[in-house]
Amino acid sequence: MATNQGTGEWYGTDEAVSRVRGQAFKTLCLGATLLALLAVFVLLLYVANDAFRPLSADIGWLLSFAATVVLPVLAAVGYYYTRDTKAGETATIALGLPVICLLLAGGVFITFEHIVSVYQWLSILVSLGIAAAIVAAHNRVRADADLERFAVIVGVPALLLWYVPDVILSLPVLPTQSLALLGSFAVPIALATGWFVRRQRESDRDGAIAAAVTIVGAAAGLGVAPVVGLSPFVWMLLVTITGVPVGLYVESVFRRGAGVSGLAFPVLVGGGILMGVVITNALGFTGPNPWLDWGFLTSSPSRTPEDAGFYPPLVGSVMMLLVIVVSAFPVGVGAAIYLEEYAPKRGLLGRVVDLIEVNIGNLAGVPSVVYGVLGLALFIRWGGLGSGTALVGGFTIGLLILPIVIISSQEAIRAVPDSMRQASYGMGATKWQTTRNVVLPEALPGIMTGNILAMGRAIGETAPLLIIGAPAVVRIAPASFTNKFSAMPRQIYTWSSEIDVAFRHGVLAAGVVTLLVVLLLMNGAAIIIRNKYQRRD
Amino acid sequence: MTHDSMTDSDSGTDTQATDGGRESLASNDLEGSDPTTEPLVDSSIDVDGRSDAPASADRTVIESNDLDVYYDDVQALQSIDIEIPAEKVTAIIGPSGCGKSTFLRCINRMNDLVDAARIDGELLFEGKNVYDDDVDPVVLRRKIGMVFQAPNPFPKSIYDNVAYGLEVQGIEGDYDEIVEEALRRAALWDEVKDQLDSSGLDLSGGQQQRLCIARAIAPDPDVILMDEPASALDPVATSKIEDLIEDLAEEYTVIIVTHNMQQAARISDKTAVFLTGGELVEFDDTNKIFENPEHDRVEDYITGKFG
């Protein structure tokens, strides 16, 4: 008894109290974490409800789709989660990759439709081809003239790009649009695919097969596409941008043999939707009347909510992103390379570099509206560019995301092991050779991940667009970078000041969901890239 | 490139040098990175009969006069004078933190990559001070190849790894032939000839290190520096590397840093002993050092009494 009492004493009787307090604290902390997530999640459910209006459908319609899509998907998710997490990973990518690729295909379609015509693209490609040939020839003839070659590499393409495209465009006979696309877009992608497969599989034959299949698949569109009801143009984009990556992924899953059952997931989802459509048509159930539908994505803004669409802002956002990709990304990555590879740590220049680093950190914290004022002053009032154009919008938001691009690229470059740099320097490589051949290829996936996330930030920025005078409503998609443009968030802001409740709870929700889906897919793409390349280490 | 990242990869010993850390040989061995190291080496160690030729007949390739190296305010090397002969294996031994890696990295100016490093005195390569203003370290490194402590192949194919030096140095010629020749010399050709397109990272540790040696000799340098090339390898792989080093000495000047005294005794013709504080205490024929060193401190170190 005495010992029992003794144990009881040192076990402590007030133990329970401190445990309750600890539990309460833990629950409080968990609650706080979930609070923010749940609050936004619930609000987003409301938004989705407003955008899709599922309750406007027949109850029979909802039940059929619940039976054909929701139940099988839940069952599959349960199976993957408990039994086969490897297949679950495959399932996520197998479903996500086609969707991301479709988004990309949409972006490229808009680019060819409104920004660079297929013929312009073809002429640019031809000019660059000629330039490459001249540079290569110069390399042969004057192998030792390093400096001269540098001038040639910079000068010749610039000169050719200035003159040759116009010459080509003015040719009396041009191939049809589809043929031009086949030659200038499908063929390069087929070559890239072949090169990629050849490297991956170390087999010339496999590479050739992959390239040939791509070409044949794209060319088949000339005959098949009209039968299916698509234009050959759209067919080719779908084959090259969606078909090729998905095909490569499916093939790699089969080859590795791990998680193959995950490939059933997208089939399950697609088949379920198809079956749902067949059943509801047969039984005569009417579906919901969502605000976010094909018509919304492809028509122009309008005063009547039912006709309002999102197409011109979509085109505007794509144009703005193109400007950013061409302007801010090279500068940001260049700055990151300098700071990580070249910057001295000591001396006068070392102190300048310290200043630059501190400055970049602070620029990341400058309010976006201030960047808007900077863009207004710098590009419009001093630079003389037109207010509210895609060019100014891209430059301004490019400046805004520049610190983010630099910081994330720096992290990616810093993650390259130093032993590789040493090996390269030890071989007598110069700094630039080391950077180009060793550091950049290793850091590229990380840099791309960071840049895609920065694009996500750019696509949602609104305040700078207001300041640089992007118009409230643009009814036709801008024809060039120097036309007035609107972007997705700018249009959302315009709709938010409409009084009509159909705008507030309908059109606006549809626009927000579109913007969020685009963002989510971009983040998804970044995560896929990150995971794919992290696993190798 | 930052200072921190420089020191944490290959030059672990140098880091300690900057701290002025004194470590006994015993504790050094306890770190146990090299399974072939024995706790004590007795003085009757068996030396190969490689160094029969009189040393005085050799041509000097590398010569240092009163070389001092500082990391910030800490002196890592003190007034080093040494003459390293051509086409011989010269071993540099000493306890951790004695500056032996620092000296090696001075020869091809890899220390330039450390901002904190400062060098006084002169270091002559073929009679030319490599720290003269008109010397380009990149050109210097093209004449002096280097193999690092941990195998560090590039994440490229085996072929591209070996051809890397040829490409960056702009060497003309039949790359297929040069790559094959380098791989043969590194005793790796038979193992990898069917998988030249696969990644260099897929090889085992010992194979990776031989790949790094092949990479270093492909552009045909004059001198090969090796910074504890076998310390991360198992005994079998180590003995392969040691055989390889002996073969290489027929055509190249090899300078190897090691903290494994038996390894130095087995493969080198000349041995330099650095002791704590960054001084070169003795430099002589290998069998002289191991059988009858002049300095008591060297003898204490060789026999494991060093404290």
Add this chain to the structure above:
Amino acid sequence: MSERSIDVDLTRTSSGQVVKERIYKWLLFGCAALTVFVTASIIVTLAADALTFFSMVSPVEFFTGTEWFVRGDGGTYGVWPLVTATLIITVVSAIVSVPTGVAAAVYLSEYASDRMRSVLKPALEVLAGIPTVVYGYLALVYLTPALQWVGIPVSTFNLLSASIMVGIMIIPMVSSLSEDAMSSVPDSLRQAGYGMGATKYEVSTGIVIPAAVSGIFSSFILALSRAIGETMIVVMAAGLRPRMFNFANPLDNLLSSGQPMTAGMVNAVTSDATGGSATYLSMFALGLTLFTITFAMNLASDYVAARYQEEYQ
């Protein structure tokens, strides 16, 4: 390897390559230096036009005035109504975000299992990636009616709804920066605590949080600077009518509309004011004020964070 030349040439033969290397180096340096140019041009452009503004409106009137009234190109420009609105937004959003963010950071760094963390952290990252125009829309269309439904008599545009949303928006920022600070507290400190017989609660609140306090503090400063500069949420949900702080009935300030500084800038440029007028130029004066405040806060945060990093390195 066959013939040995006694005198080697270690100097660079191809001068082209040297020049090429140098061009690359300076090109890349130019990219990095561009960021300094960006800061400089922010300061110069804001200051230049702000000076023009102050030649029309006296700085004394601007910095001490309690009425901001803009009609067309003219009006009264006293900055205090905008500053007080900004302060209200900052304080209320801090009340929402600081306790929640720190509690979330404690949970993520001390309690969460790996699996839980692998779900919660990306979810918070997604939250941080939602564009502010979406948050503004949520506040205007869903939160404000919800507050009215609960029985809080807010007007259609009000500061309360806007500042709650700003608070939710900066929670991920507070939690991720604070968690970084807590994770970098060395494990030996925690183990010392456990070794003394402390419970997990006591270790978290008594050891980890005090040890990470300067990192947590620096995350507050950054988050508040973000709240001060937030534009779209306040433009959409707080309204565009400037209103001086009502000292008689402080609660009323939350329930009715207001115009923070960022909203004032947007209003100046989207209104009908012509370029060069005082209204239009007031945007630059407000921008300069805003930039100065946020820049100083970012520097302060850097300073605090640098001090805490020294403690454990």
